[in-house]
Amino acid sequence: MNILLTSSLLGVAAVVLQAATAAETLKVSVSVWPPGSNVYLGECVLLQCSVESNSSFVWSYGWLKRSPHSAPPTPNPRHLVFGDSYSITAVTREDTGSYQCQARRWDSNSSSVEFLSQTATLSVSELPSASLLTLTPSTRQFFREERFTVQCPVSQTNSSGWRLKHFPPISGVRPRVSNTDPYSPGAAVSAGRSDRCEFTADSGNSGLYWCQGAEGRSNAVYITVSYGAIILKTPAFPVFEGDKVVLVCQYWVGNHSKTTFFKNGAENFTSPGSDRVIKMTLENVTQEDEGFYKCASQDRKMESPEAWLSVSPHRGNFTSTDERAASNSGFVPVGVGRFLKSDYKRWSFLQPSRT
Template identity: 35%
Template structure:
């Protein structure tokens, strides 16, 4: 019976991984993302991966391959910078039609800021938009000010325009902003500082990705605006720039922190710059895991549900055959009439 179970599990694993043992790898290993986050999808195939392509079917019904208007192919992987319209089902498929497992990816609501900076002068304007997968109805732009006031756009601040909120800023508007649905779902949050002084630091309000070029600008409200500026990170001097701006050609995680600048006209507030790591490219050189031990219960159940009727019938017959064989080995045979006569002769 144990032999039959082993055969059964091997059959299910074979069905789940596909004819060539194909599996879709996702890094980072999660199914829910915010806009502009990156994901690396990789077709892991037992044997040759040539001929296998990463495909998707989005919530809008668009079915297409990586490299065609979305994603950047790199070997057997596809690197994607996500936006809400990328939400959908992803899988690997061979030229002859075999499929890997499928992964459902969702890109959640995202708060965008235009212009993309975290510091503003008094009376400057900013547009905050809730970018939501599908229908944005029911999503509201909210804020929590430094004075402890929590309120919605369109109440006593901001002008609602579709899914956006346009705000003419004053120092009392400094605080944290985010999008929220009627059911309590949240987007990312953005901190905005409105400065009443003469100098601000123009730095990204949204996260930047490692390897990107980032320019920090020390801005004076009056004229001229290109004063020599000194830049600081986490309270330590970085350098002085006569142009009033500092460029980091390829930002890294070590560049994350609190920045400020100063000039002859004054000093800016501090702002935090977030640096996110790009998704690693999944390697195909890793040894294949043991198929039975690495197979999760959900994938086994998925294999049963999507397997062919012939496979299900085969499994049922296999289990019945194993049980019949086990019962046959333990059953005591009944004596025939001739056996009973032989027993009497021996007794006499």
């Protein structure tokens, strides 16, 4: 395991890279959800860093990625870093590569110690048409008590079929993957089936969903259940150029005289309507319409979480604008921090666009 020691003496920073075993019992690892190295275009993937240690130190985390470029790439809004988690919204081919976690802690003498995990490799491919998960209605954000259904693909063999899996976000605790069943929060298996679940949304329903079976797995989607006052509903899966897309701003209560929609933080459209549900329609979308959207009340006292809209140039083929990413080698990371190695042309840190 690589360990990086950083100390400060009389205002001069000294950096020493050692290849050694920590005195304490410690293991840093990266897990990928859904499990496996094969990920599908257009789906959501979550990487989680975990530290198994016999100490009580508080850890901070950084993330590294194998890159085709010697210089740090531009921060990607689809890549979100939050604590020990790294999520990729709407995977593209440029996400192919090897990922690594860096765990750092500070000692009482103002020195930091950083540990690197082993790499986790992601290989991006197109989703087989027979392996598509269905979410009804198609949105990643739901209000509490709303109803939604997750349906696994129809089995193509005589096997026992698909089983719906759920990976919940549990802060500070290592989450467990569970099969959805009648005892899951808010879930009801349809007619005794394990491949289709109807939910009444509550906090326990947030998280990553996918289907697993003898034929492999489906694509994955991340669902968030809100207890706030306003949400924005965008399609849960990539739409295609030329499609008509409706974005739905929904208030928990009351009618509102004016609602403003934002794209990537800038005002995009203002609706004068007075209702609990306000819609914005995008005709003939292009990839320029891709981005983070949110909505807010006229006085800005109520503002929805951002929701990602993904636009693909070809139906059934979520391509990247940079196909070279899968064929070149070299390493650069994505995470908060500074240079990790002295050979900075290969290792560096980026400030993610959102944390």
